[in-house]
Amino acid sequence: MFRRATVISLALLLFVSLAATAGTTGKIAGRVTDSDGEPLIGATVMITGTAYGAMTDSNGEYFIINLQPGTYDLMSRMVGMGEQTKEGASVIADMTTRMDFVLNPEAVGSTVITVTDQRGMILRGVTSSVSVVTRDEIRTMPVAGIADVVNQQAGAVDRGGLHMRGGRGGEVSYVVDGVTQTDPNGNVSDQSLPLSAVAETSVISGGFGAEYGNAQSGIINVITREGGNRYSGSIGMNGNDFATLGIAEDWTWGYPGTWWAGPRFDGLDNNGDPDPLEPQQEFAGDKPADFAEARLTGEIALGGPEPITQYLLPAMGLDIGADVRFFGTVKWLQYGGGTDGNYGYLLNTGSEQLNGNLKLTIKPNPKTKINLSGFYRNTDSNLYGGWAYARFEDSYIDPLTGDTLPGTEFRYGLPHRNVENYSIGFSLTQTLSDASFLEFKVNQYSTSDERRIDDPDGGVLGEGYSVFDWLNYTPTRTQDSQGFYRSGANRAAWYDASSATSTVRLDVTSQVNQQHQLKFGLEGKYYDVYEHRVDTASGGNIYMSDWHSFPHAVSAYMQDKMEYRGMIVNAGLRFDYFDPNYNDYPADLTDPVNPGTSAGDDDHIRNPVSVSSKYHLSPRLGFSHPITERDVLHFTYGHYFQVPDFGRMFDGANFDLSGAFPIVGNPDLEPEETIAYEFGVKHMFNDITMLDITGYYKDITGLVDMQKNYFTAVDAYDLYINGDYGNVRGAEFNLMRRPSNFISFSGNYTYAIAKGKSSSATQNYSYAWAGWVIPKRESFLDWDQRHMVNANFDFRIPRNEGPAWGGTRYLQGLGLSVQWNYGSGFPYNSSGQATADPEINGERLPFTMNTTAKLNKMFWMGDTSLNVYVWVLNVFNRANIGGLVDAAWYDADQDGNGEPDHDPRGSMGNPNAYERRRRIRFGIDFEW
Incomplete structure (x- = not known):
């Protein structure tokens, strides 16, 4: 009781002075001098077309904070001196863009300098491992969504979920406009935000600061677009449903090739x-068909001045005196489906998805900005998991x-499945002075998942x-x-799950001086999480879960970003408090229930007690040290805390011990923790080419595992506990070449070793059910991929450039973007092992390799553009193994040649063992 009271008191104390938010704004800073290099005191630097600006101090230095990501034009002037304008300065969230000015005497005149990708090859103020992808870059990439962007980054492995630098799935936090949008019941994130709504995406794989919490492996930080001062928008569609158009057969996705010639x-x-x-x-x-994925995607975006308040009301003599703008997107996605139940990539699978995003920006005055935002997604899946039912008709x-x-x-x-996600939010940004501003946010993120069998x-x-x-x-x-x-019917007879996460946060940022930027923050979360699930397993066993819980959490941080010419330091401390708010837990786990009662009865739990709240302090430290103009060393150290998946905490926590192998949730689980280190060096070969080499190590403890508890001499249940651990070490090599002579390139190579006692919280349960002895030593994790390469090549001729014939540049707007991905083989359990001491993941699957290409041609008429493209996935039609249907069949020598056949499809040739083969899509985008 004393411990809990102490924690609550500390949280209240921090509430008075602190705030917490994920970074959504950036900073421009620099120095203004004369032609002799002497500082100019009192010179002004303004962002043209806005009220943002600053005046230089005694050293000629200035800074402008609270800037949305994007491109800006700056102008510096001083009485008696000329003007200098710099166009195209790029601002990135959480980062400092340096812009220096040199002013000449007024008689010399003014100068205009166009900045070309002025971010610089080396972001000296960055101490973490972060990849920033802007809207302009996303538009040229052959990607369908944010998940595809993330998977191109070093250390990202997609293997039954996103694994960042060897961590388990569910350890990456997805943040949109400063608010986490992750379903706590499963720790899964919805990354279906339309790409036309995205202004910038940052992927932080290591060393993230104290402002980010409840994540062990990484942060995906997405900032959405705001409306401009004039109307703009886009309409686009792509797909390959040529069967509907009558120019291709009604075939599902096939696997052509000589090895697929027989029945x-x-x-x-x-x-x-x-x-x-x-x-x-x-x-x-x-049946083979490159044009039969039956997938269509349509997307519409529109933004600009809000017409009612900006035009209609003023015309009626009612002027609200505020600048109001909007930006909205709608996206529709369809794949599979059809009328025969066999029209989709996975047998018997079809899905339709509708999602949209809307942001309303209100500026009553230059110092105040209000954002009202909303996001909605509905996914309706026709059927799922249909291979075992492929002959059902x-x-x-x-x-x-x-x-x-x-x-x-x-x-x-x-089952038929319907999933809904929505987010609604309010944010207030208030400038307190030229050096300080605050942000206040209120948001609710909700999910629902229903599965029914007709x-x-x-x-x-x-x-x-x-x-x-x-x-x-x-x-x-x-x-x-x-x-x-x-x-x-399928054993998944009934499933209902929902969650609502209500968030309130306040954060204050203050640029104390040119060297110190302080951030303070507090965040409060209230959860409403529900699940009702019925699993009709074999043998008459019925496994049910029915729970409704209301946990809550408080977190706070303080952070100081110190920027000196020879050293940048990010130092922070984070405090997290979590209360499961659960008061019906048995005092003795060996005697948990009263005889003669059933789950759900008021007296079912014997001697119920309240579980304790949890709290954690997480220090974070990062250094960036420029050695030369072309070389920078960087180092980070941090503790990262994460509350376990709520499903592991509350699913089965009512101690329904029916069924032969019951699983019981544990509301008293401790947080999982990762301690991570990384050290690296960045070297700039020239103005357009840079190499970043980073080594890292992660020590992971407190992972959720399972333990068998006996409550009679022969009856037992499996309980989730904090019994697992692991470690990851690796090195990443990132090479980047900025656009030059129409060509740009980026690529990364990752060498990593991911080991642990278990690959999932339920691995021990599965092994015990199969009769295996639970291993005690570490083994390679299921997503352990020793070598991984991602390469991105882009050839693009901008508008009004390229060769001319007869005064016309026919090739302007021509572009080709190619992605090449290689991954060494994932591990698997060989068949035929003894159950007493099995070797876990001792064998390897073959490597995978995939090429994606997008060829486009743009046409312009004034400010409008038309983009026509062809998009080919798995260009060379490789048969990459995605997983094994039957390991024994894969290891067997069916043809008698003395060697394993290595057929991953099993005895019936299940095509789902392979990743998707070649798909060809055509698309068109119209933008104004």
Whole structure:
């Protein structure tokens, strides 16, 4: 009790003086001198077209803070001296852009300098490992969304989720306009924001500052666009649903190639057993077609002055006296689907998605800005996980009666899924002085996930069922000898989950002087999280979870960014407090429930107690030391704290011990923690080429694991505990060449070793269920990829450039962007091992390699442009293994040549073992 009171008192004390937010603004700083290098005192530096500006001090230095990411023009002037204008200064969130001016006597006149990508090859004020991708860069990349942008960065591995520098999935925080948008029930992020809404994306893979919390492995920081002072917008569409247009067959995505020439399996009778008298068969999804992904994407964006307050009301004599602008986007995405249930990349899978973003910016005066923003996404999935049900619609023989029965529609066997996400927010930015400003934010991010199976008698399976009804539900599922379901519903009979995260935050930034920028912050979060799940497993076992929890959290930080010409230091301290707010936990885990009661009864838990709140202090320190004009050393050290996935904390925490292998959540889980170090050097070969080499080490403790607890001599349940650990070490090489002679290049190579006791919180549970002895030593993690290369090549001829024939530049606007990705093989468990001491992930799959290309041509008419492009994914049609259907089949020597066949598809040739083959999309974008 004393500990909890102390923590609450400390949190309240910090509330008075601190604030917390993710960085959304940047800074311009520099020096104004005369032609002899002497400082000019009292010179002004203004951002043209705005009220932002500053005056130089006694050393001729100035700074301008609280700038949105983007490109600005600056002008410096002084009485008796001429003017100098610099056009195209780029501002990046959380970073300092240096712009120096040299003024000549007034008689010499004014000068205008156009800055070309003035960010510089080396961002000297950056101490963390960060990659910044601007809107202009995203527009030329062959990517469909933010996730594709992130996956091109060093250290990012997409293997059943995003793993950054060897961490588990769910350890990366997704931040939009300074607010975290991550579902705490699973720690998953929605990265479907339309790209036309994005102004800038930053990926921080190491050394992130104290302002960022509840993340162990990385930060994805997205800043959305605001409306300008004139109307602008875009309309775009791309896809390859040529079957709908009548110019291609209604085929699903296929796997052409010589190895795919034969049929998939021998002929089968109606019971699914091999029958040599029946013709050989293949699944419709195996037919080759580059133009049959059936995917369409449409996107519309519009922004500018808000018409009602800026035009309509003033015309009526009602002027609100404020500058109001808006920017909004709508995106529609469709893939798979069709009418036959077999029209999509994964068998029986189709999906439609609608999402949009709207931001309203109100400026009552030059010192005040208000943003009202909202985001919405709805994803409707037709079916999922359909391979085991691929023959569900075929007739079959009832194994009990011998009768021939007709097949059933897929919707009676597989769930229909609907996912909704929305965010609504308010932010106030108030300039306190030329050197200080505050930001106040209120936001709610909500998610819902519903999965239902249609009932042939109408409605959905389980509609209106009570807990008692589910416990007495007897599922029936019929399988043939080949492993395909012929009747009955998927075991995921019912799923309902929702979460609402309400956030209030305040932050204050003060540029105390030219060298010190102080940031203070506090953040409060209130969670409303719910889940109701029914798993109708085999053997009559029914596993249910039904919980509704209301945790809350408080965090605070203080940070000082010290910028000197020979050293930049980022020093910060973060405080995190988390209260699970759970008061029904058994005092004795070996005797958790009262006999004769059921989960949900008021007296079910024996001797219930409240679980304790948790708190943590996380120091963060970063250095950047310029050695020469072309070389910089950088170093970071930090502690990173993260609350476990709420599903591990509350799912099953009501101690429903029905079923043969019950899993129980643990609201008393401690936070997971990572201590990370990194050291690197940046070298600039010339004005356009730079190499960054960084080595890192991560020590990870307190990861969620599982432990078997016996409550009788023979009955047990599995409880989530903080029992796992791991470590990661690696090196990253980043090479960048800025555009020159129409060509630019960026690439990275990562060498990494990721080891740990388990690859997931449920690995021990799965091994125990299979009869394996739980390993105690570390092994390679499932996403351990020793070598990884990402290369990006871009050839682009800007407007009014390139060769001319007869006075016309026909090649202007021509562009080619190519991405090449290589990854060494992921580990897997070899088959046929003894259960007493198995070697975990002791074998390796083959390497993967993929090439994506986008060829485009732009046409201009004044301020409007038309962009036509062709986009090819997996250009060389490689058959990359994505995972093993059956490890024993993969290791087997089926053809008798003495070597394993290494066929990942299993005995039935499941095509889902391979990553997607070549896809060709065509698109068009119109922008004004």
